[in-house]
Amino acid sequence: MNAYVVGGAVRDDLLNLPCGDRDWVVVGATPEDMAARGFIPVGGDFPVFLHPRTKEEFALARTERKSGRGYKGFTFYTGTDVTLEDDLRRRDLTINAIARHADGTLVDPCGGVADLEARVLRHVGEAFSEDPVRLLRLARFAARFPDFSIAPETLALARQLVESGEVDALVAERVWQETAKGLMTERPGRMFEVLQHTGALSRVMPQLVFTPQVGEALRRAHEHGLPLASRYAILCHRSTDVVGLGATLRAPGECTAYAQLLREMLPQLDTDDPETALALIERCDVLRKPERFQDLLQACSCVRPFDAAAWRRRADAVRSVDAGAIARGCADRSRIPQAVRAARLLALQRAWRV
Incomplete structure (x- = not known):
């Protein structure tokens, strides 16, 4: 079986970057040949197989012809007469159209190596x-x-x-x-x-408002190693219809939640009112999701300067209140929520003066 490593693994190796998963192209084989060797079929639109041991993806060499609208509007041909060069020439970018034989020989019909160097x-x-x-x-x-x-x-x-x-x-x-x-x-x-x-x-992304300042904030997010949800929130922070944007992109709920909370936090970071601060801390659900609040503070710091350490002290002060002890000492159970909130506000006010 003639199999070649293709695409990103070859590109990244030539750039001296860490290589992730390897993708393979198989030339001169049929789906029946692959099945006979124990490969597991997983492809939908065209024949792709998983190696029975390594689970790496092996695709039959193919060509394609436009037959309709969109990225699914293609007809694929995977006959045994399709060459490796035929397969590489239907790829997107030259730097992704390089293959490597088992002996290390490169196959580069599109000039990808030269474009990597340039x-x-x-x-x-x-x-x-x-x-x-x-x-x-x-x-x-x-x-x-x-x-x-x-x-x-x-x-x-x-x-x-x-x-x-x-x-x-x-x-x-x-x-x-x-x-x-x-x-x-x-x-x-x-x-x-x-x-x-x-x-x-x-x-x-019709709802997205992107500016150079958003791009700069995203650069800082990368420098600080922020997770995906935080970076998405930064991307959206100038967009007014965050929910609509999330629906358009089918973004995960966590990403949309981060984006909504970040927009609420940014204009309140300089507040001098403990009541306002407590309401924001409660809105961010700091008691149940303290890690998310820390993520959001980091994201906010990529957008604008503010006293993040002070907000961490305030969140810690609110979390330090023993709600259970207050509940046990409250004769009128209907007043427990008010008593707990009053204790949290007092703790926050004390932290404010630090």
Whole structure:
């Protein structure tokens, strides 16, 4: 069986970066051949198999032809006459169209090695403008490799995807998948800069308000190693319709919750009123989710300066109140909630003076 490591594993190895999962392309085999060797079929649109031992993905070499709208509008051919070069030429970017044989020999029909050396993101062929997912991936790779430029002709094809309406056929789940990956890159803001520059941002994320300041806050979030939900909240902090944006992207509920709370926190961080502070601490559910509040404070610090240490003391003061002891000492059970809240406010007021 002729199998070659392809795509990201080869690219990252050539860039001296840590390699994640390896993807393989198999040339000259049929699905029956793969099954006979114990490979487990998992592909939907085209034949993809899991190695019976390593669980790495092995896909039959394929070509594709545009047959409809969107990224699912393709007909695939996986005959045994499809060559490795045929398979590589249908990929998105030249840096992702490099294969490596078992003996280490590189197969590079699209000039990907040269583009890696030149630090250029370049499309493989004109078919780039047929698949809107390739625009998302271009933007994500621009964020992951911020020192790479984008070839002007590749940007032109990306704009064609917007002008032709192909980008409107993207499904929310795929947009979110690429967005989540982009947010965890070295320079997340560049993904949205590229989408904005090509005209795609307003089409795929119409509720998002993205500015250079948001991009800078996202850069700081990466430097501090913030988790996905915090970075998403920072991305959304200038957008008024956070719930609508989350629905458009099918973002996880945790991400939307972080985004809503961050927007509520930002204008109240400089309050000098303990009552207001307690209401915010309660709104953030600090008693049950203290880690989330710490995440949000870090996210806020990426957006604007404020006394984060003071807010940590205030949250600790509120959490230090023994609600159970207050309840046991309260003769009138109906007054327990008021008594507990009064004790928390008193503890907060004491922490305020520290």
